[in-house]
Amino acid sequence: MGKKRIIKKTEEELLKERERVEAAVKKEIKIKVPQKIKEGKVFIFSSYNNTIMTLTDSQGNTLTWASAGNVGFKGTKKGTPFAASKVAEVLVQRAKKLGIDRVEILVKGIGSGRESAIRSLANRGLDIISIQDVTPIPHNGCRPPKVRRV
Numbered sequence: 001m002g003k004k005r006i007i008k009k010t011e012e013e014l015l016k017e018r019e020r021v022e023a024a025v026k027k028e029i030k031i032k033v034p035q036k037i038k039e040g041k042v043f044i045f046s047s048y049n050n051t052i053m054t055l056t057d058s059q060g061n062t063l064t065w066a067s068a069g070n071v072g073f074k075g076t077k078k079g080t081p082f083a084a085s086k087v088a089e090v091l092v093q094r095a096k097k098l099g100i101d102r103v104e105i106l107v108k109g110i111g112s113g114r115e116s117a118i119r120s121l122a123n124r125g126l127d128i129i130s131i132q133d134v135t136p137i138p139h140n141g142c143r144p145p146k147v148r149r150v
Helices: 011-032 075-079 081-096 114-123
Strands: 039-046 049-054 064-066 100-106 125-131
Touching: 039 075, 039 081, 039 114, 049 081, 064 081, 075 081, 075 125, 081 114
Parallel strands: 039 100, 100 125
Antiparallel strands: 039 049, 049 064
């Protein structure tokens, strides 16, 4: 192994690099934050293992999302109602930053976090326009297996 050489930059180079990085960050912020939207949709997907919430505009373009794993829960705790309420809190904070006050809620799945997520959204100050259950239900289902013969 050779000697490790540390490259020292002058103050001018550091200032130029800092300006470049700050300009890039400002560009990203301008791109990500759309014009002020007042209404949106919240899609809640609640399974036995996790709760995922997505905030979209009225056309369905994703603005932000949060999940129980993203918030910091691990393993079986991700599917609990408490985790779902924490996910809803995070999503409400992000919605307030984007300027969204009124939301439609579309719930999908059979997990235990469905009701607690909706309650948490309402308690945190979002005006709920409507709540819809869009859980897919089979009309006739698959063909049943043939009778077992012993």
